[in-house]
Amino acid sequence: MAGRSEEEIVGMYIYNFFRGIFNVIKTIFYGIKKLPEDKKNYYKLLIWIAFGVGLFLLREKIWSYIPQDNKRLMILRYGVYATPLIPLFYLYIKGSDHMKFISDFDEKFDEIGLFTKGKKKDINGNMVEKKIYPKYLSEEKEGDITTFSFYSNIPLEEWRFKEKKIENMLDCNILKIENALTTKKIVKVKTVPASKIIPIYIDWKDEYLSSKDFEIIVGENMLEQVKFNLNSTPHVLVAGETGSGKSVILRMILRQAVLKAAKIFMIDFKGGVEFGIRYERYGEVITERQRALHVLKELVSENEARLKLFRSLDVKNLGEYNNIAEDKGLKKLCRIMVFCDEVAEMMDKSGLGRNAKQIFEEIEKEISTLARLSRATGINLILGMQRPDAKVLPGQIKNNIPVRISGRFSDKPASEIVLSNSKATELPETKGRFMFKVGADTLEFQAYNFNDSVMLSDVEVAKGGMLTQNLDDEWEIGGEEDNSNLDNPYPEGPVYEEDFADEEDFEYEGFEEEDNTDYEDEDEDFEPVEDEIILEDVEEDYTGF
Numbered sequence: 171m172a173g174r175s176e177e178e179i180v181g182m183y184i185y186n187f188f189r190g191i192f193n194v195i196k197t198i199f200y201g202i203k204k205l206p207e208d209k210k211n212y213y214k215l216l217i218w219i220a221f222g223v224g225l226f227l228l229r230e231k232i233w234s235y236i237p238q239d240n241k242r243l244m245i246l247r248y249g250v251y252a253t254p255l256i257p258l259f260y261l262y263i264k265g266s267d268h269m270k271f272i273s274d275f276d277e278k279f280d281e282i283g284l285f286t287k288g289k290k291k292d293i294n295g296n297m298v299e300k301k302i303y304p305k306y307l308s309e310e311k312e313g314d315i316t317t318f319s320f321y322s323n324i325p326l327e328e329w330r331f332k333e334k335k336i337e338n339m340l341d342c343n344i345l346k347i348e349n350a351l352t353t354k355k356i357v358k359v360k361t362v363p364a365s366k367i368i369p370i371y372i373d374w375k376d377e378y379l380s381s382k383d384f385e386i387i388v389g390e391n392m393l394e395q396v397k398f399n400l401n402s403t404p405h406v407l408v409a410g411e412t413g414s415g416k417s418v419i420l421r422m423i424l425r426q427a428v429l430k431a432a433k434i435f436m437i438d439f440k441g442g443v444e445f446g447i448r449y450e451r452y453g454e455v456i457t458e459r460q461r462a463l464h465v466l467k468e469l470v471s472e473n474e475a476r477l478k479l480f481r482s483l484d485v486k487n488l489g490e491y492n493n494i495a496e497d498k499g500l501k502k503l504c505r506i507m508v509f510c511d512e513v514a515e516m517m518d519k520s521g522l523g524r525n526a527k528q529i530f531e532e533i534e535k536e537i538s539t540l541a542r543l544s545r546a547t548g549i550n551l552i553l554g555m556q557r558p559d560a561k562v563l564p565g566q567i568k569n570n571i572p573v574r575i576s577g578r579f580s581d582k583p584a585s586e587i588v589l590s591n592s593k594a595t596e597l598p599e600t601k602g603r604f605m606f607k608v609g610a611d612t613l614e615f616q617a618y619n620f621n622d623s624v625m626l627s628d629v630e631v632a633k634g635g636m637l638t639q640n641l642d643d644e645w646e647i648g649g650e651e652d653n654s655n656l657d658n659p660y661p662e663g664p665v666y667e668e669d670f671a672d673e674e675d676f677e678y679e680g681f682e683e684e685d686n687t688d689y690e691d692e693d694e695d696f697e698p699v700e701d702e703i704i705l706e707d708v709e710e711d712y713t714g715f
C-alpha cells in the first residue's frame with residue numbers, strides 16, 4: 171500500500187467492502203439456483219426456516235436462561251435479529267459449494283489451456299490481464315447422456331480441437347460439441363460416461379434395416395446406431411487404407427439398397443474384382459470406362475428429366491413425387507445408387523495419354539454434375555477411396571458429398587482431405603473402426619461386419635432368385651417391377667418421411683468450400699414431360715460381364 175494516499179486507501183476499502191457484499195449476494199443467488207436440482211434441497215431449506223422462526227418465537231424463553239449480569243452473553247440477545255438470516259446461511263453454503271465446483275472447472279480448463287485472455291480489475295483496482303475460462307452454466311441428464319453447458323467466447327473449433335483433453339477432464343466420452351440454438355456464446359458438450367465404450371466387433375443383421383425412407387445404418391458408437399438418410403445427405407464417401415474395412419461398409423450399404431429396392435450400378439474397373447459376378451443379380455456391374463461414361467451420361471439426363479418433372483408437379487423430392495404419383499396416374503420412380511469401390515480407378519488422370527485422359531475427364535464431369543444436382547431426385551453416389559488425394563477427388567465433387575466415413579490414416583493430410591480435420595489419425599487399429607462425419611460433428615464408430623459370401627447366398631435362397639429376375643427385365647426407370655417375391659420390407663412402397671427445403675443452395679456445413687458450384691436452377695423454359703422416364707440407352711449397349 172506504500173505510496174497510496176489516505177483517500178485511495180479508504181476508496182479501496184469501500185470498494186472491497188461492496189465487492190464482498192456483492193460476492194455474498196452472488197453466492198446466495200447461486201444457492202437459490204441450485205435448489206431445483208434436488209427436491210430434498212427444498213425440505214432442507216424449510217427445516218432451516220423453521221429453525222429460524224422457532225428461535226425467534228422462543229427468544230424470551232432462551233433469554234431467560236442467559237444470566238442478566240453477564241454482559242458478554244447478553245450480546246447473544248441481539249442474535250434474534252439474525253434469525254431471518256439463518257435460511258440465507260443455508261443458501262450461502264449451497265452457493266459456495268457451487269462456486270467451488272465452478273472454480274474447479276477453471277482449474278481444469280487452465281490445465282488443458284482452454285481459455286481466452288481479457289482485462290479485469292484486481293483487488294487493488296488495477297487493470298490486469300486475466301485468463302477468462304468457459305463459465306459452467308448447467309448440466310442436464312437424459313438416460314446415459316449428460317449435456318454440459320458453458321458460457322464462452324472460445325470458438326467451437328477450439329473446443330473440438332481439444333475434445334480428447336475435455337474428455338479426460340470430464341472423465342467421459344464426448345458425443346457432440348455444439349452451440350446452443352439461441353446463441354454462439356453457449357457451448358453444449360454432450361457426453362456419456364467414460365465406462366461406455368464402442369463395441370470392437372458387431373455383425374450386421376438384416377433386422378437392423380431401417381424402415382425409414384431412405385435411411386442407411388452403418389454401425390454403432392458407444393450409445394446408438396450410426397445412420398444417415400440419403401434424402402437429406404445424398405452422397406457418401408468411404409475412405410480407408412487397404413484392409414480397413416472400406417469395402418465391407420460399401421457392400422453393407424449395397425445390401426440395404428437392395429433390400430430397399432433401389433436400382434444399382436456398380437463401377438469396378440478392376441475387372442469385377444470388387445463386385446464379382448455374384449453381384450450382377452443386384453444391378454449392373456460396369457467394368458469398362460466407355461460403358462461407365464455412357465451410364466453416367468444417361469443418369470445425368472434422367473436427373474434433368476426428374477428435376478423438370480418434379481418442378482412441373484411442384485414436388486421437392488423423390489419421396490414427395492412417389493407419394494402423389496399414383497393419384498396423378500404417373501409411375502413411381504425408383505432410387506438409383508451408383509457404387510464405386512475405388513474412385514481413383516475412375517478419376518485419377520495422372521500419367522495418362524491424351525485419349526485416355528479425355529474419357530476420365532468426361533467421367534469426372536458427369537460425376538460432378540450428379541454430385542451437385544441429384545440431391546432431390548434420388549440418384550446417389552456411394553464412393554470408396556483408398557488413398558485420399560485432392561487430385562483424385564476434386565473439391566467440386568468432394569464438397570457435394572455430405573457423408574464422410576474414414577478409416578484410420580497415419581498422416582494428417584489424408585484425414586484432412588476426407589474429414590477436414592485430423593481425427594482419422596486418432597482411430598485405433600481395430601478392423602472396422604471408422605470416423606463418421608455429417609456436417610460439423612465427427613464421431614467414432616464400429617462398422618458392422620458384413621460377410622457378403624454368406625449374406626449374398628442367403629439372399630439367393632430366401633428370395634428365390636427374384637433379384638436375378640429383376641435384372642433380366644427390360645431396364646426401365648419407374649417400370650412396374652414385380653417385387654412381390656422380393657421379400658421387400660415395403661410391400662406398400664417405401665415410407666417417405668423426410669421433407670426438405672428447396673435445394674437452391676446445396677452445400678454442407680462443416681466442409682471447406684473449394685470450387686463449390688451448387689445447385690442451379692435448371693431450365694426456366696420448362697415444358698412438362700411425360701410420366702415415363704426411360705433410360706433405354708443404358709440397357710441398349712449393356713453387354714454383361
Ligand SMILES: Nc1ncnc2c1ncn2[C@@H]1O[C@H](COP(=O)(O)OP(=O)(O)OP(=O)(O)O)[C@@H](O)[C@H]1O
Nearest residue numbers: 410411412413414415416417418601602617618619
Ligand atoms: N466392420 C468390421 N468388423 C470386423 N472386421 C472387419 C470389418 N470390416 C472389415 N473387416 C475385416 O477386414 C478385412 C478387410 O476388409 P475390406 O475388404 O473391407 O478392406 P478394404 O479396406 O476394402 O481393403 P481393400 O481396399 O484392399 O479392398 C475383411 O475381410 C474382414 O475380415
